[in-house]
Amino acid sequence: MSSYTIKEIEERLKSIQLIDDPFLEEVKMDGRKGSQQLLNKWHNRYNQKQQAEEKFLQMSSYERDLHKQGYRFIGGIDEVGRGPLAGPVVAACVILPEGFKLLGLDDSKKLTEAKRDEFYEYIREQAVSIGIGMIEAEEIDAINIYEATKKAMLSAIQQLSIKPDFLLIDAMPLQTPFPTESIIKGDGKSISIAAASVIAKITRDRMMKEIDQEYPYYHFSKNMGYGTKDHLLGLEQHGITPYHRKSFEPIKSMLK
Template identity: 40%
Template sequence: MPAPSSVTPASVTPDWTFEREHWRRGHFRVAGVDEAGRGAWAGPVTVAAVILPGLATEYPFRDSKQLSAAQREAYAAEVRRVAVAWAVEHAWPDEIDRLNILGATHAAAGRALARLRPAPQALVTDYLRLRTELPLTAPPRADALSYSVAAASLLAKTERDALMLELDAQHPGYGFAAHKGYGAPAHRAALERLGVSAAHRRSFAPIRRQLQEDASPRLLDEQD
């Protein structure tokens, strides 16, 4: 299967295509699963799971990347209002460093799915091939194509953004409130100026390099 494209036309709207395939097989509680923060250098990776009512209703939910912050917050509130069940879980940097980012994402997804009541009967994910006994559909760009996954993307993005605002207050100077822990030029400059914080993922290559650079002067001093 080809790698998912990073670009989705704004005109694309979600529908129930993937969910209907599961409904036809008698699996009516279909959970959409999506994550936020997988590529960031700092903060958690956040995974949401959402079961929407199986009524083929049209919703305003969209891939969170297509929306403004205000729209995301409004639609996330609507997701929580209409969902049959929803849950959000986080994998923090220590778990990411221990398991690697994919393993930590899978772990957080497993915790979110375990919290859903009623339990899901099938899953649709955004290209995330979870290890599960449940029927699973994992197409690329599902956050833009599936209502359930779009709903999950809204919860994951808004909850993670809120946590990054908290981390910004705890670790001032890094700009977490602005770039949300991703590798923006301002983030790289802050790392060079301030060093690595407790919120950073030490297993990620840019952070490993910064740790090595920070340690180099001390090693030279010890040799003198």
């Protein structure tokens, strides 16, 4: 093994995928500290990938079972923006192709912003169809956030270019022409719902960043409309905007 430099070992390990590759045993017998560090790094990467594979397999179980039952276009639905003081509630419905694979896909809240952006682009490229529904603050005030969330989800379904034959929905019960299953914390249990959560969040976050350009005092690009200290200070000093929800506290009390 000493015939290999540490750099050569590092390069060769990058191409090894299997745990029983004979080269791993060779590195194990190499007494150099650098070799052992590289071997440990390889095992860590391998274990992380195995965990990601297992997680993705678990999150694909709903879709696999439905495909086996003959369903072809399975739509996952999720929303973002129920809690903020400003901005719309946004829902997405995503139909993924059978055999879709994206290791690391999860509830969008568990992903970094960089990873969400990366996954957003990949999902947009690979999805069979994507629908987005959006309900603005004025209508949220008129019908309440629960009804607005349902309406956004139903709108997302209507925006699909291909009609689904089954829907997996994150928590919310919906009345639709299609068979459905509502899954509590579904964005961490179904790849279709997780994909919808990524699409919905990126769509809404980008909107809030645009609104921030118009109303910089509220720091929407950082808080996305949630009631952070900076946001509340902006409300106190500059009042409300057309994007604020008047039925939400403390805005409701400010208007009395």
